[in-house]
Amino acid sequence: MEKLEDLDRFLNNVDIITELVGHLKSPDVELQQKAIKEADCYIAALDEPCRTKVNKTTINSNPPLQPSLGSHNENPEHFMTTMEKDAEERRVRRIAKEKKAVALKDKGNEAYAQEDYETAVKYYSDGLAELRDMQTLYTNRAQAYIKLKKYEEAIADCEWALKCNDRCIKAYVHMGKAYLILKKYDEARNCFKNIMEIEPGKEKMAKEYLIQVDLEEDRETQEMNARKTFEKGEGNSTTVPLLLEKLSSPGQMPLFYCGGLEILSHTITDCTGQTLFRLNNGFSIISTNDTVRSCLLQKSEDPSSQELCLSVLKLWTVICCSNDENQKLLMRCPVFRHAIVRLVTSEHVAVQKECLTLLSLYSQTPHGRCLATDNLDVHILVRNLITSISKIEQLQENSAGKILETFAGEKRFCIQLRKELTDTVTVPFTTVMGNISKSNQHLLPPLISAIGHLARDDVILHTLAHDPGCWDAFLEAVKHCISNEYKDILYPMLGLIIILSSITTSVIREHAVSLCDCCLSLLKDSDGRVITRATGVLSTVLPQSSEAVRRAIQGDVVQTMRRLLKGTGQTATKYAIKTLTVCTAASHLAREELVKSDKKLSILRRLLSSGCDETVSGNAALCLAHCLQLEGTASNLLGTDIVLLLLRRAAGDAERTAVQRNAAIALGKLCQSEPRHMKKLRELHGIEILHSCLKLIA
Numbered sequence: 001m002e003k004l005e006d007l008d009r010f011l012n013n014v015d016i017i018t019e020l021v022g023h024l025k026s027p028d029v030e031l032q033q034k035a036i037k038e039a040d041c042y043i044a045a046l047d048e049p050c051r052t053k054v055n056k057t058t059i060n061s062n063p064p065l066q067p068s069l070g071s072h073n074e075n076p077e078h079f080m081t082t083m084e085k086d087a088e089e090r091r092v093r094r095i096a097k098e099k100k101a102v103a104l105k106d107k108g109n110e111a112y113a114q115e116d117y118e119t120a121v122k123y124y125s126d127g128l129a130e131l132r133d134m135q136t137l138y139t140n141r142a143q144a145y146i147k148l149k150k151y152e153e154a155i156a157d158c159e160w161a162l163k164c165n166d167r168c169i170k171a172y173v174h175m176g177k178a179y180l181i182l183k184k185y186d187e188a189r190n191c192f193k194n195i196m197e198i199e200p201g202k203e204k205m206a207k208e209y210l211i212q213v214d215l216e217e218d219r220e221t222q223e224m225n226a227r228k229t230f231e232k233g234e235g236n237s238t239t240v241p242l243l244l245e246k247l248s249s250p251g252q253m254p255l256f257y258c259g260g261l262e263i264l265s266h267t268i269t270d271c272t273g274q275t276l277f278r279l280n281n282g283f284s285i286i287s288t289n290d291t292v293r294s295c296l297l298q299k300s301e302d303p304s305s306q307e308l309c310l311s312v313l314k315l316w317t318v319i320c321c322s323n324d325e326n327q328k329l330l331m332r333c334p335v336f337r338h339a340i341v342r343l344v345t346s347e348h349v350a351v352q353k354e355c356l357t358l359l360s361l362y363s364q365t366p367h368g369r370c371l372a373t374d375n376l377d378v379h380i381l382v383r384n385l386i387t388s389i390s391k392i393e394q395l396q397e398n399s400a401g402k403i404l405e406t407f408a409g410e411k412r413f414c415i416q417l418r419k420e421l422t423d424t425v426t427v428p429f430t431t432v433m434g435n436i437s438k439s440n441q442h443l444l445p446p447l448i449s450a451i452g453h454l455a456r457d458d459v460i461l462h463t464l465a466h467d468p469g470c471w472d473a474f475l476e477a478v479k480h481c482i483s484n485e486y487k488d489i490l491y492p493m494l495g496l497i498i499i500l501s502s503i504t505t506s507v508i509r510e511h512a513v514s515l516c517d518c519c520l521s522l523l524k525d526s527d528g529r530v531i532t533r534a535t536g537v538l539s540t541v542l543p544q545s546s547e548a549v550r551r552a553i554q555g556d557v558v559q560t561m562r563r564l565l566k567g568t569g570q571t572a573t574k575y576a577i578k579t580l581t582v583c584t585a586a587s588h589l590a591r592e593e594l595v596k597s598d599k600k601l602s603i604l605r606r607l608l609s610s611g612c613d614e615t616v617s618g619n620a621a622l623c624l625a626h627c628l629q630l631e632g633t634a635s636n637l638l639g640t641d642i643v644l645l646l647l648r649r650a651a652g653d654a655e656r657t658a659v660q661r662n663a664a665i666a667l668g669k670l671c672q673s674e675p676r677h678m679k680k681l682r683e684l685h686g687i688e689i690l691h692s693c694l695k696l697i698a
Helices: 002-024 029-045 076-113 117-130 135-147 151-164 169-181 185-198 200-232 239-247 254-267 271-279 282-287 290-296 303-320 324-331 334-345 349-363 366-375 378-389 399-407 411-417 421-433 441-454 458-465 468-484 487-500 506-522 528-544 546-554 557-565 570-586 588-597 602-609 614-627 642-651 657-673 677-683 686-692
Strands: none
Touching (some): 002 029, 076 117, 076 135, 169 185, 185 200, 200 271, 200 324, 200 366, 239 254, 239 271, 254 290, 271 282, 271 303, 282 334, 303 324, 303 349, 334 349, 349 366, 349 399, 366 411, 378 399, 378 441, 399 441, 411 421, 421 441, 421 468, 441 487, 458 487, 468 487, 487 506, 487 528, 506 528, 506 546, 528 546, 528 557, 528 570, 546 570, 546 588, 557 570, 557 588, 557 602, 570 588, 602 614, 602 642, 614 642, 614 657, 642 657, 642 677, 677 686
């Protein structure tokens, strides 16, 4: 409190001195004289008794000569010169102190990096002795104090850092951590909420800390309630410790442990039972048992070992269901981390199914997915999940594909997969896609969807798009699904191809014609979803191959796209207009077909006039520009609203400048091909709009 009072007193003095200096600079002589008297009174008032217990007074043996009290010393200019000289001396001294403080901070950082936290605190403290208002020294020392479990000291340092800078994010982070460890949950929450208010870009980090606070408070509440229940002897609270004590006996037969685990699984029916398992060292008792470890690592094919393995997995599922703290503790068991990723491909269906059930439990919450991503071997897990799909045909549900699909939505999970992607993902995935059958067709859609989620990561997308083996497998899978009418697989497969073909590669160019042929045949399908996806593939593949464009035009793609554009589906419209634009850009024949079937280009004009997606309107304008290259097309449009429609798009405030640019190009070609459109353009003051669009066209 004395430090706070000193700081307030100092800030008050600064305000008074600032006001006095302002008056001394005033051109009003009377105000200057008054300021000099007030300054003398203020200086005299500062001569108060020292409050410190140690006498630090130093007598200067060579005092400066005292100025005379002549009238010239009362001159404000002389006073200001003296003040400026004093300020400069202070500035020089501060620079020297800053250098010393920075050097001490660097030494403290080196000690902290070497985990010598006591020494780090000493250096930071020495730095603060040089410079009391250096924010980073406070936050760094707070971090070192947390490592030394001196949480109150850490909080005090964070408070001083916030006095130096009330928007200091690090101070709130360290203070929140210290409060959390001290179980002051409300204070910790306030710290992390302040981070979101100060810097919204740190919202994700702050929310992760807030989740930690909630989890820790839940854990404490669970354990307090469990202890009370145990003390009262209510329910099965006394049974759990007794069973764990029996299971801790080493050297027993697998069936002994199997029976005990089965009873324990049925005894634990609520959060209290789960918590008592944790409080009575249940995780360690199970995971350190040699017999249990042996069965989990599949060292024996003996039926009793398989039964024990199954019993352990079932117990883990029971004690971790909706219990974040137990999930975290289970992840700390090395035997669990090693076994869970390998049992996914177990030859024993029951073991495999229970393993997938446990993994599914982790995949259902952000906290669980984070634990799995940070602790499991993600590469082995993904490879085994994909491989297991071909081995679980006898299961009714495809939990493996769904688990992978859920994890693939996590950015951290995708980042870990970037390395060794071929062995981890591509090879097992293409192997599964090469063995599509009637019995496993219901298992593949979630797997394909999971690969699509992974492809949202730019690195993974680039790797898959350039992999020849991947495209060979896609092409064969599409052909196989078409011939066998596996539409449940075909639909997500076409979606994945759309995602990957958004990147231009030589590999896609090599497969473009074959993919085009497949999609042309699918345009006659009875399923509208499949037709839309096939059109989507054409819209991304055709731009990469002139031969594929030629093949598509021969396959009557122009008329097919016209029919699709008459519909109302937004996604189908987007794909169809892009496909039509690609074809009319590359082929005179395509332009002729379109204009012949629709002389006034009513479909394109409708897309320009509707409030549709900017991509659609931009492509519609570009397609129109292509058609205007044909003789007579512009004349056919006389008397229509085409000039107005194009001007609206050219003058519009579109997020994509391509919309304005394409509309301006089309408008220019329209007036060039048929000068009579110029009259309408002038009436609408369109010349100025065209001039403003020149920079976009250039």
